[in-house]
Amino acid sequence: MKExxxxxxxxTEEDLKIRRLAFIHRVFRVVPVPDARFAQATVRACAxxxxxxxxxxxxxxxxxGQALLTVFKDEGHEVVWVRMANDAVxxxxxxxxxxxxxxxxxxxxxxxxxxxxxxAAGLTVPVLIITARDGLQxxxxxxxxxxxxxxxxxxxxxxxxxxxxxxxxxxxAHGEAEALWSFGNLALEEKRMRVTLDGLPVMLSKTEYxxxxxxxxxxxxxxxxxxxxxxxxxxxxxxTLDVHISNLRKKIGDGHIRTVxxxxxMMQRDRAA
Numbered sequence: 525m526k527e528x529x530x531x532x533x534x535x536t537e538e539d540l541k542i543r544r545l546a547f548i549h550r551v552f553r554v555v556p557v558p559d560a561r562f563a564q565a566t567v568r569a570c571a572x573x574x575x576x577x578x579x580x581x582x583x584x585x586x587x588x589g590q591a592l593l594t595v596f597k598d599e600g601h602e603v604v605w606v607r608m609a610n611d612a613v614x615x616x617x618x619x620x621x622x623x624x625x626x627x628x629x630x631x632x633x634x635x636x637x638x639x640x641x642x643x644a645a646g647l648t649v650p651v652l653i654i655t656a657r658d659g660l661q662x663x664x665x666x667x668x669x670x671x672x673x674x675x676x677x678x679x680x681x682x683x684x685x686x687x688x689x690x691x692x693x694x695x696x697a698h699g700e701a702e703a704l705w706s707f708g709n710l711a712l713e714e715k716r717m718r719v720t721l722d723g724l725p726v727m728l729s730k731t732e733y734x735x736x737x738x739x740x741x742x743x744x745x746x747x748x749x750x751x752x753x754x755x756x757x758x759x760x761x762x763x764t765l766d767v768h769i770s771n772l773r774k775k776i777g778d779g780h781i782r783t784v785x786x787x788x789x790m791m792q793r794d795r796a797a
Contacts, residue, residue, distance in 0.1 A: 576600045576602070577601050577622040577692060578620070578621050578622050579601055579623055579688075580604050580606075580612075580615070580616060580621040580625070581596075581603055581605040582606055582609075582612050582626045582627055582630070582635065583605065583607065584608070584630050584631050588627075588677075589605055589607065592605075593605055595681060595685075604621070607630070607631070608631060608633075609631075609632050609634070609637065609638050612626075612638045613642055616642060616649065617647065617730050618730070620716065620717050622650075622695075623649065623650045623651070623692055624649055625651075625652050625654055625688075626638065626639060626654065626671075627655055628653060628657055629655065629657070635653065636665060640669050642670070643669070643755075644755055645755070646738045647734075648741075649695075650691040651670065651672050651691075652671070652674075652675060652684075652687060652688060653666045653671045653673070653674045654675050654679070655674075655677060656676065656677045658676045672691040672695075673687050673691050705737070705740040705741065707743070707780055707791055707792075708780070709721060710776055710777075710780055712736060719733065719736065719776070721775075726776060727775070728775060729771075731756060731768055732771060732772045732775070734755070735756045735768055735769070735772060738755050739781065739789060740791060746784045746787050746788050746789070747789055748787055748788040749788045751788065752788060752789065753765055769781060769789060
């Protein structure tokens with residue numbers, strides 16, 4: 525009796541997934557509804573290679589957004605979905621995501637502006653643009669603004685998953701060791717947004733963290749004041765760069781950040797210098 529109930533429950537779940545896939549493929553116009561079982565098998569085969577990740581979906585279209593949400597959640601991924609440009613960057617700065625799926629035609633702004641603000645803030649999260657804009661200049665603009673890949677609507681779900689897996693692999697967020705930046709007794713784990721000094725956690729503000737990450741990633745050269753302000757403080761009306769550097773030094777020690785007078789700042793590899 526229990527076995528019969530389990531089999532019936534399994535069939536019900538599978539039928540529900542098939543209906544969901546039928547809806548999804550009607551939205552994207554890629555696989556006829558009669559082929560839903562084949563479509564499901566194809567999607568699951570591609571998604572099975574993705575370990576669970578946290579995705580940020582920026583898409584205003586309700587049908588497409590719900591379809592993608594269904595695909596990703598069915599495969600065990602965590603998804604945060606927003607529909608407005610103004611909501612996008614603030615959430616990205618507050619939380620850690622493995623990848624962003626970004627539509628360009630948003631009701632309150634252009635996705636390219638979201639992308640530029642994201643990169644200016646020093647955020648390196650992989651971004652996959654999903655859009656109906658298929659012109660060459662649109663694609664070039666997207667890549668110039670910092671996109672990792674560009675997919676034109678309507679698209680097939682398996683291709684989306686393959687492209688997503690590729691950008692996650694390149695970023696180190698999928699099945700590879702996360703980026704660890706260290707200078708002497710100071711270490712920064714990028715994926716976890718965790719900073720330690722002598723093995724003990726250091727609490728930084730979002731701006732201080734972005735500033736330290738930027739300096740560590742570009743440690744082989746001096747970063748000018750203008751560069752740092754553009755990357756870390758592009759829209760700030762608050763404390764100046766000098767104030768943030770001073771606060772950061774108090775938390776990590778004076779010996780890590782070197783001032784190059786009249787130019788800017790850089791990480792100090794040799795603390796005795």
